[in-house]
Amino acid sequence: MCVCVCVCVHMCVCVSVLLEAPDDVLLQRFQGRQVDPLTGDIYHHTFIRPVDDIITDRLEEGRGLSEEQRLAKLQLFRREVTGLSSTYQHVLKVVNGDQPHADVYQQVLAFVQTRRRSRTPRILLLGPPGSGKSHQARLLSNKYKMVDVCCGRLLRSVAADGSAVAQQIQPYLENGRPVPDSLVLQVLQERLSQMDCSCRGWILHGFPSELQQAKNLQESQYQPNRVFFLDVTDEVCLERIGLRATDPISGQRFHAVTQPAPNSKVQDRLQTRPEDRTPTVEHSLEQYRNHSAALQSVYPDAVHIDADQDPHSVFESLESKLTTD
Ligand SMILES: *[C@@H]1O[C@H](CO)[C@@H](O)[C@H](O)[C@H]1NC(C)=O
Numbered sequence: 190m191c192v193c194v195c196v197c198v199h200m201c202v203c204v205s206v207l208l209e210a211p212d213d214v215l216l217q218r219f220q221g222r223q224v225d226p227l228t229g230d231i232y233h234h235t236f237i238r239p240v241d242d243i244i245t246d247r248l249e250e251g252r253g254l255s256e257e258q259r260l261a262k263l264q265l266f267r268r269e270v271t272g273l274s275s276t277y278q279h280v281l282k283v284v285n286g287d288q289p290h291a292d293v294y295q296q297v298l299a300f301v302q303t304r305r306r307s308r309t310p311r312i313l314l315l316g317p318p319g320s321g322k323s324h325q326a327r328l329l330s331n332k333y334k335m336v337d338v339c340c341g342r343l344l345r346s347v348a349a350d351g352s353a354v355a356q357q358i359q360p361y362l363e364n365g366r367p368v369p370d371s372l373v374l375q376v377l378q379e380r381l382s383q384m385d386c387s388c389r390g391w392i393l394h395g396f397p398s399e400l401q402q403a404k405n406l407q408e409s410q411y412q413p414n415r416v417f418f419l420d421v422t423d424e425v426c427l428e429r430i431g432l433r434a435t436d437p438i439s440g441q442r443f444h445a446v447t448q449p450a451p452n453s454k455v456q457d458r459l460q461t462r463p464e465d466r467t468p469t470v471e472h473s474l475e476q477y478r479n480h481s482a483a484l485q486s487v488y489p490d491a492v493h494i495d496a497d498q499d500p501h502s503v504f505e506s507l508e509s510k511l512t513t514d
Contacts, residue, residue: 340394340395431467438460
C-alpha cells in the first residue's frame with residue numbers, strides 16, 4: 190500500500206513519517222503494481238521502474254486485491270491514521286506521497302537528518318594504535334546498533350569496488366602512502382550520509398589523526414557529538430599490538446586476547462602485518478603523540494577514558510558516559 194507510517198525505532202521512537210495521498214491516486218497506483226519474484230521488491234509499471242532490464246523481464250503483475258478489498262483497506266487506514274498521528278505527533282512529519290518517489294525520498298531524508306542530528310549518537314573514538322578503538326567500536330555497534338565506521342577498512346573496501354573513486358584511492362593504498370585528506374573526507378561523507386548512519390548513528394575511528402583533518406570534519410555536516418580519547422601508554426600499545434596477527438588466506442585479523450583464532454590450523458598460519466611490526470607502530474605512536482594536543486584543542490569537551498583496563502571495563506566506562514546526557 191502506498192500510504193504507510195514508517196517508524197524508525199532506536200531505543201525510542203524518534204521520527205515518524207506519514208506519506209499521504211488522495212484515495213483516487215492510491216487506487217490508481219494499486220493497478221500497476223509489479224512484483225519481483227526473486228527479491229519480493231515492489232515496482233510499478235509507470236511510477237517505479239527497475240533500472241535493470243533483467244529485473245524488468247522477470248516482473249510479475251501484482252496478485253492484487255479486488256477493488257472491494259482495496260477500498261476496505263483504505264477505509265481501515267483512514268480510521269486508524271488519526272490515532273496513529275496523535276500518538277506520534279511530537280515526532281511526526283506528513284509528506285505528500287503524490288509526487289515522484291525521488292522527491293518523496295529527498296523530503297523524508299532531509300527531515301530525518303535535521304530531526305535526528307542532535308539526538309543520533311555520532312561517536313568519535315580517538316587514541317593511539319593499540320588503544321582498543323576497533324574493539325570498542327565493535328562492542329558499541331553490537332549493543333547499540335550504531336554503524337561501525339573504521340576509516341581504514343572503509344577506504345580499503347571502497348578501493349575494491351571498481352568505482353571512479355576506487356581508482357583514485359588504489360595507488361595510495363598499494364604504495365602504502367597516506368590517502369589525501371580531501372579524498373578521505375569525500376569517502377567518509379558519502380558513507381556517513383547513508384540511511385543506516387543517519388538513522389542509527391555511527392562510531393567513527395581511524396580518522397581524524399591530525400589538526401587539519403579534525404577541522405575539516407568539524408566543518409562538514411558530520412561533526413561528532415560524543416568524542417572519546419582512549420588513553421593508554423606507549424608500552425601497553427606496543428605490547429598489545431605484539432599480540433595481533435592476520436590470517437594471510439582470509440585477510441581476517443585476530444588478537445591473542447580479545448579475538449583469538451578459531452582453531453589451531455588458522456592459528457598456525459597467522460602472520461604479522463607490516464603496519465603491526467614494532468618499528469612501524471613506534472612511528473605511529475610518535476605521530477599520535479605529536480598530534481594529540483592539537484586534536485584535544487578541537488574537542489575540548491572530549492571524555493578521556495583509561496583504556497589500560499580489560500576491554501570490558503573500558504566498554505563500561507564508555508557506556509556510562511554515553512547515557513549520561
Ligand atoms: C614528531 O615531532 C617531532 C618534533 O616536531 C619531529 O621531529 C618528528 O619527526 C615527529 N614525528 C612524527 C612521526 O611525525
